[in-house]
Structures are given as structure tokens and as C-alpha cells.
Amino acid sequence: MTALAGLWDRRGVQGAWEGAVGRMLDAQAIYGPEPAARRTLGEATLGRRLFSLLPEDDFDRGPVSGGDGTLLLVADARIDNRDELAERLGRSMADLARLPEPALVMAVVERWGVAGLGHLVGAFAVILWDERRRALTLARDALGERPLHYHQGDGFLGVASMPKGLHALPEVPYLTSAATSADFLALLPQGGESFFAGIERVLPGHAFTFTADSVTQMRLWTPSDAPLRLSASDYAEGLRAELDRVVASRLRRGDGAVGAHLSGGLDSSSVTASAALALAPDTLHAFTAVPGTPAPVEAGRIGDEGPLAAALAARYPNIAHVLVRGQGASPLPLLDRHFDLYQRPITNPCNAVWWDATNDAARARGVRVLLTGNMGNFTLSHDGSQYLPTLLRHGRLLALAGIARQLHARGWSARRVASTTLSPFLSPRLWEWANARLGRSWALGNYSALRPDAAQAHDIYARASARGLDLSYRPWADGRAMRLWGLERVDMGVFNKGTLGGWGFDLRDPTADRRLIEWALRVPEEQYILNGEPRSLARRAFADRLPAEILHETRRGYQGADWHVGASAALAGLREEIEAVTRCADADALVDAGRLRALAADWPDFAPDDPRWADRAITDRYRYQLLRGVAAGHFLRRVARTN
Template sequence: MTALAAFWQFDGNTDGDAALTRMLAAQAIYTPHARPGAGDQMWGDDRITIGLRLNPSLPEDIYDRQPVEGAGGRFVMVADLRLDNREDLAQELGISADRLKTMADSDLAMAAFERWELDCVHHFYGDFAFVVWDTRERRLLMARDHLGAMPLHYHAGTLPGGGRFFAVASMPRGLLALPWLRMAPDMERLNGFLALLPELGTNSFFEGIERLLPGHRAVVTADGGVRAERWWNPAPLPLRLSSRDEYAEALRTELDRAVRCRLRGAGDKVATHLSSGLDSSSVTATAARLIAPGRVTAYTSTVRPGYDDRFVDRDRMADEWPLASATARLYPNVDHVRVINDGTSPMEMLGTGFEFMDRPILNPCNHVWIHQINDMARKAGHRVVLSGQMGNMSLSYDGYTFYPQLFLSGRLLRWFKEARGHVRAGGQWRWRGMLAQSIGPALPAKVWTGLMKLAGRDTDLANISLLHPDKRARAFEAAKKAGFDLSYRPSLDSIELRLRVLRRIDGGNYHKGTLAGWGLDSRDPTSDIRLIEFAMRVPDEIFVENGGGRALARRAMTDRLPREVLAERRRGLQAPDWHEALTAKPELLDSTVEGILRSPAACEMLDTERLKQLRDKMATTDLRKRGAMFAYRLAMLRGTAVGDFIRRASGAN
């Protein structure tokens, strides 16, 4: 992973070198493993200065000499990337195996760009963001990978003395280092964030700083501004195989490739997140098989011994250690580490969003255990940590869109057989829930919301968000404009559902933040595009068997995971003991609330009266109960995360 930047001065490059030096220096935290004395790598002409600070993470990075020139000097590229299809791409380009051995990924990317220009993105698999200056056409070209693992931000502005410029940086702080830009929170983006809307707009969390969206590419010209388009628009054709076992074998093959690609540069040891679920268990097990005789350190976050979990829903589990241990015991080269909250309060997490990620964090509770794992992995000398965050949309997709497809198309006998199997097996829903999920896509949003309230699952924005009442109408309007359903009704179209979830959050800043805070390259094999597109091609009915969801993953992993993990239908509850450290250190919440109340911008965005009421009632409220979970874990903690970010981004102390 690399920090890159470019500064294009339309009327002549008089400030480019100084501007780029500032931009790269501000992003130095994202290059913790930079070679000593390497410094900034820069290139410039009479219009633009372009450059980067390289953070070596791959074996071939010893050959990286960016910026890379191509097509006889016409193109100049800086790239932040890990290409996972090096051999296939080299074969397409006619590059020999011997030549490939001494090529950095940036060299390969330039060779592809020389051949296809911006269409090269259709030939790339992996994580990437790149910027190319076209010296002949005087234009800047940019692109990000399918899901946006590598971030890219930009700003178009005017210099104090006149003259326009266009600047690009990996992270917003690179742009905010320019002396002409004023740091301020983007209130529109924060409004949508508090309303839990998908991150669809180009605005970042800082005013005036835009982002190139995941799966997009853009052309920037001196007279036409930024012309961006989505280049990743999957429309997969159904895959027809002869048996469920053939689908399972194909899934194993895709997972092996996805994990193997992400072990590149890890050496003989890698860290993983290991829970009780299918995704992280499958990633850990596969990594152990592929890296052997190397070692896997699997970290499992769990509650302290003796935690009272009687208020945990029946379809959730508080302690994931027993099932995670069952997976770890199958592999002699897995070192299993238990992670118990060391007393860190969620309030202590809020600043990391601003300090490392240039954004507020969504779930402060989860960041407590994530940061603990990162601390342990760093101390153990790891450079790469694997997770399975996108597995629900790829590896272990549940296939539950199959139920409404059966019911609403009139195939009631098949629906009844699958529903009965689901209920008898102790699945997520009983008969009433199964019926609701099956007719949900056909119900109006208001009817669905009413049903959820009757079932005790109230998703009304007023209950789960601390957004100021006067701002909620704006959030609903933005949701309607984006075509986003705030009622969260079940979906009938499995591909549309998965794309909606995959595009909901831009994870690039989170990945950079992990690199900045802990020097760790966070990689998720379940977000591999080839794996995702394979899963999209599998018919929905293959994911359901005898009423049980995630059937394909369970069948595929029978040779890798213990029976009890494959048979488990409950989901793990992340950070169930979140309330203990929060209530043990009330002074941290008090100081955070006081800071928020001193910020006019934060008070404008948040329902501060409700915030104060929640704080006043916290000592007498059982935070383990469902209503308190909505009010405190979701509304109050997310609200304080946003308020704290606004305060910091506004320059308040």
C-alpha cells in the first residue's frame, strides 16, 4: 500500500513541487515500512507534479521505481496496488515469466495501461488505485478497484493569486495539507452517515474534498472538470453444474485462489480474525493449509469468563471461543489467541477515526476488540492480517432470497418444504418470521416497518440514530433520491441485494487507517471479485438445502471445518460486553459529551437533548436489554462518534 499525490496547475506548474511535498508529508503515516532514506518519488513537467511514498508490502516491490513512464513518455503513472492476477495479465500482454519476476505491480499496470488505457481496469483483479498523467492530451486519468480497497480523493480549486488547480491524494489529509484549503466537516455527508444511508455521493467527510467512488474511473481535463463513470457493473450469467458437490468444489477452488493471493508478501506467518462463523473460520483454515509449514496466528475476540448472556437473542451467541477453538485445533500450525476486553471503553476509540482514517467510525464497540487484535498482531511482528468481512455476500451467502421467490411465484409446496426444514432445524426464523420474510418484498415500506415494530425490531430512524429531528427529513429525502429503502424490506433479487450491500460502505479509509495505526495490511479474501462474481452466478436454490441457508459454504467446507461449526445456526454477537467498560469509565463519556456540546456544528447535527437524557439515565438503565441496545449502542455511541469527529474537524479542542 502506498500514499500517492498529484498537483495539476492549469496555468503553469509554479507551485507543484512544494505542494506535492506537503501532500506526501501529510500522508507519511500511511507508509510505516518505507525504506530508510527513500524519500518522495516525484515527476513533473510544466503543468503537473506527480509522486508517491512507497510502503513496500510485496516481494516485487524491491523493483518498484514509480512514477512509471510508458508509451515513450506519453503516460506517467503512480499507483497504490496489489494485482492478484499477475501471471494471467502478463500472458495477455505477452510478457515472459522471466521478465515478470523483476516487474513490480506498477510496471505491470503501466504495461496494461499502454495497451488498453482506462479499459485496463477490466483486466485487473486485486486492490488498486492509480493516477495517470497523459502528457500529450494534457489530461489526468484515475481509477479505483471494484470495491474500493484503495482510496483516492481529489479537490478542484483556485489559488489565492488566481489560477485553477486540481489535486489528488490517497487520503483527505494529503489535500488538507495544501495551505489554501480550510479543514471543515462535510455536514451533508455526516447527515447521511448518521441516517445509515449508503455512501453513494462523491463527497468525503471533509468539506470540499471529493472521492472517486469504488469501481469508478474518471477523466479530468482543464476545461471539462471530472467525468467519472462506474466501470464495474457485473451482470453474471447463471452457472449450471450437474450437482451440489460440483458447486462446492468450484467454491473451494475460488476460495483457495482468493486466500493464496492475499498471502503474497506475508512471508511464513500471517494473522487472522477467527470467530465462530463460517467466513473467518474458512479463511483461517484455508490460510493454514496454504501457508504450511508457516504459522497462522488466529485471534478470537470473546467475552470475559462468567459474563451473563441471558439477554442475548436466541439466534446469537456471546462466547465464540469454543467453536473458534474447534477450528483452530484441526490445524497444528494455528496458534490460537483469546482476546478479552482489557477495560478499554468505546469512548477511547472515537479519536482513531479522525487520527488515522479521516472519517468517523460506525461501530465504536467493535473497534475496541479490532484495535486489541491489531495491537497484538503488531507486537507479534505480523505485516498482514486476514479477515472475512464480506463473506456474507460471497463465500457464505445465505440464499434467503429463494424463499420469497418461491412464495411469490406460487411454488407453495416447495416453499412449505423449505420453510418447514428451516424451522425444524432451529433456523433464524419461526413460522411467522418465515412468512414475513417471504411476503416482505411485496409489502409497502410502511406496512413492513409496522410489522417489524410488532416483532420488536423497530428500525425507525428516531430509535437507532442520534440525528437531530430537524435533519431527519433531509435524510429521508436523500434516501429517496438514492433509491434507498429505509424500511430494510427483504429483497427478491439476490444479485441486486449483494451489490447494494457491497456498495454500501467505502472501506478504503479503514484499510489505510489500519496501516497507519498499526503497520498492518488488512486483506479480506471474501471480498475477492472473482469469488464474489462466482457466487453471483450460482443459482439461489444451491445456497439453500432442507431449509438451511449458507448450504453451499457448509458443503464446501466439510473437509476443512469441524462439524459443530458447520452445524451451528446462531451468529456471533460482536462485543456483547460493550457496556461494561463504558459504564466503568463514565468520565470518558462525560468529557466527550461536554466537547460535543461546545461545538455549534455538532449541536446542529445531533439531538443533544436526547444525548443528555441518555447520559443521565445510563446508571439506572440495563444496557443489555434490546431497547437499551438500540438507544445506547446504536444511537448514542454512533452519535458521539460523529459529534467528536465534527468537533475535531472543526478545529475545536
């Protein structure tokens, strides 16, 4: 990985910002400990600080020149289709072995222009200065695995990997974005603005090109919608082959061990199994977070995935299985560290406790690459439930009746089948009424600490609709559209960068590889629920790799099941943090401190194993509304520099 910085003087002054770029890089030194390298070409200065992770990083000499001296480029990149690109570029394998990622990206730009960045598969953020055109292009990979932010100032354009790079410039204000913070509290997908006023993020899968008088956007990746036509067995073999390919490509590293997050689910288990096969006989360190004390969970969830993960690890002799046991730690002490690392509030502070503990365990074992399966629900283990409303929409009633019978035979109730089939076609009001009759509610005030007047002032419902989010949370009728929306909702760039800075290893998610995504989106929906078995494709594809207890498990994991233990012990600190929110005008304007104060005062006095901790109303109020509200308030007051 690399920390990037760049400045363009749009007034035409030559070499005006070289010292400022140095300060921007120094502000991001945690993400790139090697000495800064920078270069000026006319009106623009670009620079980088390297964090060596790849074999080719030994040959990285900093900003790359090209185009007969008219182009200058820096890139934070790991390109996973290097061999394919080398062949298309006519480069030898010997040449490729000494070609660092930025030089490869420059070769692509020289051959195909900015649009050629769409040929890159992997993780990348690119800053490209074209002196001849007086144009600065900023680009990110399809899933946004590398971050990139920019600020348009008075006569200049500044770019940095993380906001703190831009805040090294006195011209950039250090203020929160109230709109983005309101969106966070309401669980909206992030828009173009970062959590800091005046600092925008380059959207994943896009290239933004700035000239003296315009800005244009180019979408670098649009997945094909042409369906695959294979036999049932070929779909399973194809998914397995695609996963093996993308896992293998993400194991490339210079040194150090490889680790994997291993839960009891299909996604992480499949990734871990594939990695173990690819690495053998070398060791794969697999980390499973388990509760420190027995904790209740609601029906249909798994609180302790340790036994399932152990069953998978036992199949592969080169897996070193590590249980990361919860210690009942409070999430509060992590807030300051996460503010510095990620530069945004944490959505689920309870999960951050076991996440940090897992990262600590991985660093202690010398891990330099940690595999995850975060996007697997949209690729590997899509459940195919949208096939039912699809059949209804197309009037295929006999096929719908057949799959309904199959689902019922597998334990689905008639009400669940009916709800899955009909709910996408209900109006939001009718859907909310039906949920209320069942004792459930998706009302914003039940899980969000956003003040009602702030929700109205920021027009949260209109903003949600503009980003494709139905705040009534009706099920989707189109599985492909749902998966594409879900993939674009989460921007992992700042988390990947923050994890590198905090623990020194690279997070890599094979299930977020665009090749796997493209393949999975082309599979007909019925293959995911074949014979009335949700997640049928993954179960068939990995039947010979996963133990039966994982293959046939229908419950979902529940991360941080013992969340209430640490939070209960930190109750005094939570109350202090809430009072601190009221002393910060920016935080108090968004966070409903009165509601949080009432929740803290009414904190349940249950024993740790009391089943009431698993009640959805309890978790919505305390795990999500209270703790997420405290996390948002802490972020806002840290930016405002209040105590």
C-alpha cells in the same frame, strides 16, 4: 501500500506544483514511511511514499513514465492476477518477478488504455496523467480496498490517498461535510463526498477522467449475471476452489508473518482454514476476540466465540491461536487516534475496542498481512433466504410450500417463514405497522442521534432512497441485488490505510475478491438454501475443513458482548464529551446533544451480567445511538478545532 499525491495545473502552467506535492506526501508519511518520490510532466506533478509490503516493492522507483514519455502514473496497488496479465502482455516470468505493481499497471494502460484497468484484479488506486490529451484519470478497484480523494480548486485539481494530503494545501478548506456527517448518523451508504467539505472520493470500481472542460466516469467492473449450471456437488467444489485461489493470491508478501481474524462463523473459519492449508507448515496466527467477563446476549447470538474458534484451530497444527480478551476498556481514548488514522468517525466505537486490541496482538507477533472475512455474508455464507419471495413472485407455489416445510423441520416457525416470504412485498408503512405490533420499530430516532430538524434539512429519507436504502429495513426479494448493494455500501479503503499506518500491516479480505464475488453471484439462489438449509452451499463446501459445531451453528456472533463494561466505567467521560458537542456549532447542528445527555443521565444501573444488557432497546439506545452520536460529535468538533 503507497501514499499517493498529485496536482494538475489546469491553467496550463508547467511544473507549478512540485513543492506542494512534496508537502502533500509529507502529510501522509504515516502511510508511507519511505522517502518521497515525485516527477513532473508538463502541467502535472505526481508522487508517492512507499510502505514496502510486496517482494516487487524492492524495484519500485516511484512515478512511472510510459507512452513514449507522454504518460505519468503512480499507483497504490497489489495486483492479484499478475501471472494472467503477464501472459496476456507477453511478459516472461523472470521479467514479472522484477516488475513492481505501478510498472505493471502502466503496461496494462499502454496496451488497453484506461479501460484496461478493468483487467486488474486486486487492490488498487491509480493516478494517471496523459500529457498529450491533457487528461488526469483517477481509478479504484472494484471493492475500494485502496482509498483515493480529490479536490477541484481554482485552476487546479489535487489528488491524495487520504484527505490529510489535500489539507496540506492552503487552498483546500478544512471543514466538515455536514451532509456526509448526517448520512453517517442515519447509517446511509456514503455518497461521493468525503467527510470533509470540498473533498470527493473516487467511487470504488470506477475511473474518473478530468480534462480541461469535462469529467467522465467509466465503470471498470460489472459482474456477469449469467447463471452457472452445475451439479450440486460441483457448486460446493467450485466454491472451495474459488476461495483457495483468492486466499492464496492474497498471501503474497515481502516478509513477516500472516494472521487471520477468526470468529466462530463460517466466513472467518473458512478463510482461516484455507490460509492454514496454503501456508503449511508455516505458522498462521489466528486472533479471536472474546469478552473479558461473561456478558448476556439476545437469543440467537453468541457472546463468546472462543470455544468455536478453538475447535477450528485444533484441526490445523500450524495455527497459533490467540485469544484477545476484553479488558473492559473505554472506547473514548481511541477516538483521537482513530480521527488521525481513518479521517472519519467510527460507526461502532465498542467494536473499535476489541479491533484495536486484536491489531496490537497481531503487531506484537510480527504480522504483516492480516486476513479477514468481512464480505463473506455476500459471497461464502449467503443464506439464500431471498429464494422464498423469488418463488412467490414467479408463482412457484408448490416449490415454495416444499421449502417452507423443510425450513419448518429445521426449526423455523411458521411466522418466520411467512415473514421472510411476504415482507419484501409489503409497503413501508404496512411493514412498520407489523413490526410495531411485534414490539419492534425501525424508526430513525430509536437508533440514531441525528437531530430531527437536521434529518429534515438534509432530506435524509430522499437521500437514502436515492442510494437504494429503505429506511424501513424491509427484507429484500432479490438476493443478487441485495448482495451487490451490500458489497457497494462499505468503502474499506480508509480503514485499510489507517490500519497500515497505525499497526504496520495490510488488511486483506479474500471474501471481497471480485473473482469470488463474480462466481458467487452466478450461483442459482436455491443452492444457498438447498433442502431448506440456510447457508447450505458454504456448509457443503467446507464440510471436510470445519468442525461440526461450526458447520451446524445457526446463531450469529455478537462482537464486543461486554461493551457495557467499558462504557459504564467511562460514563463521566461520555458526559464531558456530550457537553463538548454543545460547544461546537457544527456538531450541535447535527447531533441531538439533548437526547444524548438524557441517555447518559439515564444510563442503566445494571450488574455486568444482567440479562437486560442484551435487550435490543437497550443496545439501540446506548450502544448505537449514544456511542455513535458521541463518535460523530467528537469528529465534528475535532475538525472544527473546538475543545
